[in-house]
Amino acid sequence: MKSYIASDVRDVNRNTVFRLLRLGGETSRAELTRLTGISSPTVIKIVEFMKEKGLVEESGAGSPTVGRKPQMIRLNKDAASAVGVILEGEYLRASIVNLAGDIYPSSLRRAGADLQESMTVILPEMIESLLALAHVDRASIRGIGLGIPGGYDPNTHVVNFAPLIRLTGPTCIAPYERALGERFAMPVVVDNDVNMAVLGEYRARALDGADLIYLSLGTGIGAGVMLGGALRHGNTWQCGEIGYMTFMDNYVPGHTHPGWLESRINLSAVREKFGFDPYHVEKALLPDVTDHISVPLAICISNVVSLLDCDTVVLGGILTQSLGNVFLESVRAKVQELCVLNVSVERQLCVDPGVLGAASVVLDRAIKAILSEQE
Amino acid sequence: MKSYIASDVRDVNRNTVFRLLRLGGETSRAELTRLTGISSPTVIKIVEFMKEKGLVEESGAGSPTVGRKPQMIRLNKDAASAVGVILEGEYLRASIVNLAGDIYPSSLRRAGADLQESMTVILPEMIESLLALAHVDRASIRGIGLGIPGGYDPNTHVVNFAPLIRLTGPTCIAPYERALGERFAMPVVVDNDVNMAVLGEYRARALDGADLIYLSLGTGIGAGVMLGGALRHGNTWQCGEIGYMTFMDNYVPGHTHPGWLESRINLSAVREKFGFDPYHVEKALLPDVTDHISVPLAICISNVVSLLDCDTVVLGGILTQSLGNVFLESVRAKVQELCVLNVSVERQLCVDPGVLGAASVVLDRAIKAILSEQE
């Protein structure tokens, strides 16, 4: 066990200042002093440190009504960036994201025939072209964040179950990670795609210490769970696998199957049952289509809220996007009916939360490392 | 905002040492140094501090095979105690609990005609008699912890919904708290009864930083949720109100009602439906009785586990106690069938987790206050 010492205090305070700066906008040392409660000599030292690290830049004088003008400072958004990648079943998405969460133009490519091709051929090409196009300094790019559609254990580097990317069983992807990291000389960080998405949505909403449940309705259904500002991974790194949920009052022993919820809410089921492709649709507005999905979804949401008493549930994924507002309103109405507690069911705000989240994980680590450097 | 300063480091380290001591058994300064990673001068200072505060006592020399004998120390279990109280519908339970979690002989009394009588007449009498009987110093009793069957907001002191204690609507119980606190000159801490129970069970299992879901099956059904060692209260202090959960695939608009799960699993429903009183039964072993309860319960558990990926769910409450092992096994089998993730469904270990938890809340606060004292 490591004891708690002075440098931890330093890191906490540096981090407090950093989080305020990241909210955007200009501020002054004096304002930071007021907002954080940290004494002004310490704030000055921290700002000085961040300037040396290139994280902060001076931005002229402010103009208050009275007194000495403050020297305004702001975060240098491009002091660090990261590549965020999401592996979907059919596509790979990637972008470069900076400290402010600005997403530079993305790259979208069809996935390879198997994971190997995607990881060792297509993805490196995508990253190369992103790096070539990016208008940020190559050296400022701190790593690659990768979201994959399956449970992932970072200790073993094993993906436990991910049919979407054509894995038939538990697969260790450490070799791919290593190859990628070596090729670009950067750290590679992997997590589940929905976990990446909830992190991205959380960042896009500029939340801090809050709860956020993100439900991804796409090829399958999954949840990203942030409680008290922390992403929950769970005991076996499978938190949020809500596709396994069951809502049945006519239980028949031996005839129940895990995966009931996913059998109702999933892209191919919708395609088959209703004969259209939600990727390009507006006739999805048909009430029976939305009902077929919104009823179990509303039950799911209201059950989750009953358990956790969280205030915001965000819906994302391709089904959410294509089903439109009628669907959203239908879910809201049914949740309202079922759920005693108040909960706000919202559409995702971030255009591509997965990519943003994947990059954010890398950036968070990089910033943490920088902020705990000596001097 | 308060900045992070040196005394916070001190408190963290003191707390680290305290938690090790609380695990029970004897130890030495040298062993604490090894276990915590804190330097030995600091450990000595902390132990010295705790001795001054009466929290720690010397207990002779140890006997290693070689070298200087350590001066063993141990926690003074009775340095602090607290009264734990649980208000049930029909009964009031109270005990005095010490730092080790030892529960001194309890007091059980029938509840009053209304909350006022319970709180202002019966409970004070109970506490008086407990204090008279207790073999700990009166001054060591640091407060009264109170668990109530309803959602409770500590900021407003309002109980939002608690038919069991005959509240027909939101009720501010601040006056009762104040009266109790003044009468015994101690702080009074209130929380939901199931929250108290999960804290107690957690303490009884000597967990640290773990997850624990406690399901209370009694007059109603409720969950206590500890994630990462922290009790979750939720956004509106109603976390764990799983009675509102619904599992129905034959949803009819306008005919669904919140409270579906509680309508299935609850004491009076069992009494009425099966014509016996689970308080005194063994014929509860009837398969159809257990099935009627175990099916929805197993669905609930497996859904919760799918969402949170937590490893342990503990069943408690009067129904759990009276329905016996057949019921428990039935639940386990159905969870196994429904749930892809592994989860251990267990009976509660603690005899009276509510009372233990209620007292623990008070003790935790008292210890925190002591450990952040100067000198």
Place this chain on the structure above:
DNA sequence: TGCGTTTCTTAATTGACTTTACAAACCGAA
């Protein structure tokens, strides 16, 4: 008695913060 080993303690040093004091910059009114 002396040596190796472990435990506990003291003394000096370090790191990061705070308080205090003050210099710098700015505005507006006498």
Place this chain on the structure above:
DNA sequence: TTCGGTTTGTAAAGTCAATTAAGAAACGCA
């Protein structure tokens, strides 16, 4: 123009709680 009030930024000294280093104390055993 100067002077006082106000706000910002910096320097110096002091505080607090940790650490490292050194050594004293206690013990077993040859």
